[in-house]
Amino acid sequence: xxxxxxxxxxxxxxxxTLSDREAHHALHVLRLRLDERLAVLDGRGHxxxxxxxxxxxxxxxxEVLQKNYSPPLPCxxxxxxxxxKGKTMDTIVQKATELGVARIxxxxxxxxxxxxxxxxxxxxSVKWRATAIESIKQCGSTWLPALEPALxxxxxxxxxxRFDLHLIxxxxxxxxxxxxxxxxxxxxxxxxxxxxxxxxxxxxxxxPAELSATKSAGALPITLGPLILRCDTAALYCLSILNYELQxxxxxxxxxx
Numbered sequence: 020x021x022x023x024x025x026x027x028x029x030x031x032x033x034x035x036t037l038s039d040r041e042a043h044h045a046l047h048v049l050r051l052r053l054d055e056r057l058a059v060l061d062g063r064g065h066x067x068x069x070x071x072x073x074x075x076x077x078x079x080x081x082e083v084l085q086k087n088y089s090p091p092l093p094c095x096x097x098x099x100x101x102x103x104k105g106k107t108m109d110t111i112v113q114k115a116t117e118l119g120v121a122r123i124x125x126x127x128x129x130x131x132x133x134x135x136x137x138x139x140x141x142x143x144s145v146k147w148r149a150t151a152i153e154s155i156k157q158c159g160s161t162w163l164p165a166l167e168p169a170l171x172x173x174x175x176x177x178x179x180x181r182f183d184l185h186l187i188x189x190x191x192x193x194x195x196x197x198x199x200x201x202x203x204x205x206x207x208x209x210x211x212x213x214x215x216x217x218x219x220x221x222x223x224x225x226x227p228a229e230l231s232a233t234k235s236a237g238a239l240p241i242t243l244g245p246l247i248l249r250c251d252t253a254a255l256y257c258l259s260i261l262n263y264e265l266q267x268x269x270x271x272x273x274x275x276x
């Protein structure tokens with residue numbers, strides 16, 4: 020079934036309207052016709068099964084036939100991603116969304132080569148959100164990850180946020196494998212983490228000062244194996260392991276019994 024996106028505030032009645040970009044795609048790319056069925060996602064857990072009830076010049080009107088709700092994944096994962104150069108961040112946002120991340124925080128570390136002024140940051144944020152929207156439409160996720168404005172490690176740490184498990188990918192000798200931290204958490208608490216933050220640095224890693232500050236805030240250094248990974252590969256490596264270990268409801272219950 021073809022999927023579209025509307026923000027939650029536009030999904031409050033039994034009639035929905037596709038306009039702008041979504042309408043253009045429906046009318047001129049997919050060429051939808053009256054009575055065709057499609058799905059609309061609101062990014063907050065809801066999927067609306069709809070019928071095309073009217074095709075107008077710039078809009079598509081939909082009749083809601085059924086409304087479904089999917090709860091969030093068992094573990095809420097925040098990706099703290101140092102912004103790489105070029106279009107690599109687009110790929111990271113796309114794949115992180117497909118892997119069920121709950122939040123993406125672009126990080127401007129000292130070794131980040133990308134410099135963003137206020138206008139650039141706003142433009143990038145809009146683009147990354149559009150990428151995430153296309154990703155949930157492709158993979159069928161009903162949850163759109165939160166995309167926060169870019170900020171420095173110091174600015175984020177100043178918030179004092181707390182997580183069940185706080186991790187940072189590191190090339191330093193004190194790093195341990197991600198699974199070891201997961202097993203220790205389960206052994207100590209008899210449960211699996213509900214909230215996780217994982218930091219992935221730029222090419223060349225975070226600076227020693229940034230690593231020290233993050234670890235002082237409770238982040239545990241993790242190794243990504245014997246090879247040095249590109250930052251986009253590192254992000255997908257971490258998120259894939261966390262998705263496999265924590266996000267399957269069946270496996271989640273088995274591990275607790």
